[in-house]
Amino acid sequence: EDQVTQSPEALRLQEGESSSLNCSYTVSGLRGLFWYRQDPGKGPEFLFTLYSAGEEKEKERLKATLTKKESFLHITAPKPEDSATYLCAVRGGYQKVTFGIGTKLQVIP
Amino acid sequence: KAGVTQTPRYLIKTRGQQVTLSCSPISGHRSVSWYQQTPGQGLQFLFEYFSETQRNKGNFPGRFSGRQFSNSRSEMNVSTLELGDSALYLCASRPGGTGGEETQYFGPGTRLLVL
Numbered sequence: 001e002d003q004v005t006q007s008p009e010a011l012r013l014q015e016g017e018s019s020s021l022n023c024s025y026t027v028s029g030l031r032g033l034f035w036y037r038q039d040p041g042k043g044p045e046f047l048f049t050l051y052s053a054g055e056e057k058e059k060e061r062l063k064a065t066l067t068k069k070e071s072f073l074h075i076t077a078p079k080p081e082d083s084a085t086y087l088c089a090v091r092g093g094y095q096k097v098t099f100g101i102g103t104k105l106q107v108i109p
Numbered sequence: 110k111a112g113v114t115q116t117p118r119y120l121i122k123t124r125g126q127q128v129t130l131s132c133s134p135i136s137g138h139r140s141v142s143w144y145q146q147t148p149g150q151g152l153q154f155l156f157e158y159f160s161e162t163q164r165n166k167g168n169f170p171g172r173f174s175g176r177q178f179s180n181s182r183s184e185m186n187v188s189t190l191e192l193g194d195s196a197l198y199l200c201a202s203r204p205g206g207t208g209g210e211e212t213q214y215f216g217p218g219t220r221l222l223v224l
Contacts, residue, residue: 034211043218099144
């Protein structure tokens with residue numbers, strides 16, 4: 001069974017204080033690893049898809065990286081508007097998507 | 110391009126009733142998946158439909174069912190509602206098909222409260 005574990009569960013940063021969120025996974029035949037951002041009461045907003053180890057993608061202050069066992073979401077110089085829950089998910093060989101519980105990020109001005 | 114839309118956005122039901130939720134995917138997307146999100150369990154996969162056929166199913170009881178129409182719109186139904194069914198129900202779409210784009214895009218969700 002595919003599994004996704006995200007850490008930490010919650011993270012509090014000062015504005016401008018860079019950090020990383022971790023997503024460890026076990027999957028049979030990785031077809032894609034996904035990062036989403038979710039604001040309270042809203043649907044997840046797509047950020048990145050990574051397909052193979054060594055791949056990296058960037059968008060504004062966010063950078064996602066992938067190894068064979070984990071992915072990191074690096075947040076550089078975060079702003080208060082980056083506060084949200086960040087979700088990691090994998091799609092395995094059986095096409096099902098498995099989500100982690102998420103990391104709740106709070107950025108304090 | 111319009112995003113994924115879900116109706117209704119909010120719903121209040123009582124135990125024992127049934128409910129039907131609707132999802133319209135992004136134009137051109139043929140795959141629709143449904144998820145249940147609760148504070149304790151996170152996002153749990155319910156099922157995926159592609160070209161009117163259920164392609165995958167999660168570990169939910171038979172009270173949860175779905176269908177997809179020829180225009181790719183999808184509905185999910187929950188019968189004999191229980192208090193524990195209170196959750197945010199999310200629909201996601203992607204192009205689907207062999208070798209298709211794996212990324213799925215989510216709708217805003219339907220918030221269901223069972224009293």
